[in-house]
Amino acid sequence: ACFFPPTDFLNWGEDGEDAVGVGRLIKFKPAFGPRADAPEDRPSLGKEISPINFVTSNTAPTLIIHGDLDRLVPIQQAKIFEERCRKENARCKLIVKEGKDHGWRDMDQDMALCADWFDEHLRASKK
Numbered sequence: 001a002c003f004f005p006p007t008d009f010l011n012w013g014e015d016g017e018d019a020v021g022v023g024r025l026i027k028f029k030p031a032f033g034p035r036a037d038a039p040e041d042r043p044s045l046g047k048e049i050s051p052i053n054f055v056t057s058n059t060a061p062t063l064i065i066h067g068d069l070d071r072l073v074p075i076q077q078a079k080i081f082e083e084r085c086r087k088e089n090a091r092c093k094l095i096v097k098e099g100k101d102h103g104w105r106d107m108d109q110d111m112a113l114c115a116d117w118f119d120e121h122l123r124a125s126k127k
Contacts, residue, residue, distance in 0.1 A: 001063040001114035004073045004102055008053075010046040013074040020046040024072070027087040055084045061091035063117040065110055067100025093117070 006012075010020030021029035021036030022041075032049075035041040047053055062085065066078040078094050085092035097104065097112065 001105065001117045002065070003110075004066045004070050005051070005064060005077065005081070006073050007077045008050045010043065011076075011080065013076055018042055018046065020049075023025060034125060043059050052084050055081070055088050055090055057089045059085065059088065059090035059092075061093075061117070061121040063093050063114065065095045065107075065113060067097045067102065067104060069099055070102045072102040091121075094097070 006019075007037045009020050009025075010016070010018060013022060016084070019025045021032035022042070025032075028034055031075060033043065035045045062081075064078045064081065066075050068075050075096065078096075082094045084090075095110075097107075097110075100107075
């Protein structure tokens with residue numbers, strides 16, 4: 001269960017948009033390490049760190065909660081991950097928070113959704 005996760009650094013907001021420490025994520029460049037400095041290294045690094053590239057039918061059930069007005073991590077990131085999970089027959093649920101950006105005032109109330117998800121998938125209990 002996660003809030004607004006980055007899932008594909010090589011398709012950031014649209015197909016082919018590189019965000020491996022550049023573009024919209026330039027201020028996070030240090031987090032990507034020195035390989036992000038070389039344009040020729042960014043594609044391989046981006047592939048290695050993008051969760052979307054590791055989805056299989058054995059992927060753990062995933063809950064994503066994401067605001068549809070997120071200006072840092074585009075909602076597209078959650079949607080393409082959900083789509084990949086569907087193609088791989090992996091369980092994924094996306095909850096879109098309308099009118100919400102990257103975090104919101106009352107998001108602590110959404111933690112109950114995460115707790116319910118964990119109860120259902122880790123303890124195998126259903127409400």
